[in-house]
Amino acid sequence: MKLKKFYLSLILFFLYAPICVLIIYSFNANRIGNTWGGFTFHWYTQLIGDRNIMRALQNTISIGLISAGISTIIGTLAAVSINNMKKNTRKIILSVSSLPVATPDIVIGVSLMVLYVSFFRLTGGGRFGFGTLLLSHIAFSVPYVILTVLPRFKHMNGYIYEAALDLGANPVQAFIKAVVPQLIPGIVTGFLLAFTMSIDDFIVSFFTTGGGVSNLSLIIFSMARRGVNPTINALSTIMFIAVMLLLFIINLRDTRKIKGDLT
């Protein structure tokens, strides 16, 4: 028992040490070197004053929200009809959907890059930038939305749509007023998952951006290439806390959902 505790503590130490060091150094007044120069908020204020970083933050949030929104709509509609499909069609669609999940990110990144290059060549216009970044983020998020929404159908009464039609609703009304509310927990979780994946992504963004359009991951990468920089530490600390809050919300929803199912 003692040995087991020691082993787990050792591995947890290995997992947390880099994160703790990173956070501690974000408050270090010394810019270079690893000596402690006193506690400071300097890097956080510098962060807020940095125009490039603030623009990258704006891009990250807007791409995250828009891509999560669009992929949630596409994914939910797809989940609804995948649920209605015959077993074989369903199998094909689901296995094609899981292709991106089983492909290394770098290959997804370069294949999307090649797609845009070919499209630009075909149409004779277009540039890498916000648009290509947004499309790519939607592309890798949609499968995850489907995989979160699909299990909700198990909890749903299959006749609810017909019942709404019998009561005089038209198909669109029946879908929005009767079906969607049943799926809401899955849809919200899917949205949050897509949003977190978008703000967390680096590799696909790296290959599909251009024209100086950056998100936070990209800006950290270009700064890190020039060596350590305490502003990155401050930025990373804030991002870590933000993602942690988001995922706690997702998990909280999940446990509440499970509790709700039990009672």
Added chain:
Amino acid sequence: MKSTKLAIPYIIWIFIFTIVPVFLLINYAFSTNTGSFTIDNFSRFFSPLYIGILMRSFYMAFWSTIICFIIAYPVAYILSTKEFKNRNVLILLFIVPMWMNFLVRTYAWLFILGNNGVLNIFLGFLGFPQIRLLFTDAAVLIGLVYTFLPFMIFPIYSSLSKIDYKIVEGAQDLGANSFYVMLKIIFPLSLPGIASGLTMVFMPAVATFLVSNILGGGGYMLIGNLIEQQFMIVGNRHFGSAISLILLALILVFNMLISTLIREEETN
């Protein structure tokens, strides 16, 4: 609600963003700048330089997968034994580090492994000589293990926690010692988890370019760095596409190998 029309946007979507890119990659890999057919992009790869980079990627991915497995199996086992009261909190503690941005997690190691890093300060404090770790194979290996360790822990944990403990108790009643129980019952029953852990670590590790770029230094070349270089620096998308396809094919073969090996082991 028997309509499947709602899937049409999605089907168009996966056609454009999943299927077309794969065919474009194949098209690029088999053509020259002027668009004529060629297999030069593939034959060019079979030179000592590029094969060396490929071997190195497999070497690094292989060892990081092995090390992950050795570290992760006991963790997964301990977590699955239900010995600790606050097990859910413990599991959450192993999940939280994954929520840190992947890039940032790798970057953080610069502060530990650098020549003036925390590790060397600590060693100096204990009176040991400094070691040069950053920009070596060891640093890349540490970065890979660190990044992908959770991908090994959780699949093994989930297959271990599904084991019916009555089987274990039965074996113990029949006189099996704990080593024998581990070898003949627990380990074989955790094989599906091990299989998915191995593929979930090996695939991203062999394709990485970020960990090797940050912790290996500018000149450090793995297959991922080579792809990145061809697309972003050299601008040879044809050769880059060919390398991506070779990588994809090798990963496919590796996954198939693992799943057949595990299946054979299970039928034994």
